[in-house]
Amino acid sequence: MRRAFYLSFIIIGFILSGCKKEPEIIKGCQDSLADNYVANADEDDGSCTYQKRYLGNYVADIVCDGAFKDAFSMGSLSINETIDKSTVSIIIQTNIGPLPVAGTITRDSLKVDAVLQDLNIDKKLINSSLDEGTVLTDITLKSTMSISSDNKNLAGPLSAVIKTKEDIFIFGVPIAKGFEIKDNCTIDAVKQ
Secondary structure: OHHHHHHHHHHHHHHHHHOOOOOOOOEEEOOOOOOOEOOOOOEEOOOOOOHHHHOEEEEEEEEEOOOOOOOOOOEEEEEEEOOOOOEEEEEEEEOOEEEEEEEEEOOOEEEEEEEEEEEEEEHHHHOOOEOOOEEEEEEEEEEEEEEOOOOOEEEEEEEEEEEEOOOEEEOOEEEOOOOEEEEEEEEEEEEO
């Protein structure tokens, strides 16, 4: 009887020692530039977020080819976080005034595709030949800016379209509402 007890004990010991626990696989973001980097992750789970790379205030050099060289001759960007870690809130400060837009971020780029509706802007900023006063407009801004590896510079093209929502006059000649003025610009912004 004792022999059977010891034999049972030895058999149970072999069974338990033969059951190896699989090592735990740690999943997480493996990109060291990400906000949520997990240094000991064994497997990338696709959860990387990059919002903090972009946050801050920037001095912006905005250069436009044509019609908007006065409207965008000076600028700054203020980029703030949102609850959604794949987006940011941006205020583009120009001679027109503050232009609030949202941006979509990836590891290395910030994309803006926004329509700002019902903005009153100084007619002279659109074209010095226009009469004095303001004009009601919609402004469309599109840009894909790249961020530098040190997170200090944002740069890229900016497409700007101003569409009038009321008639304007150039040298006394009426131009019907819906008139579009377009320009291609570049942004080079340095984080302060």
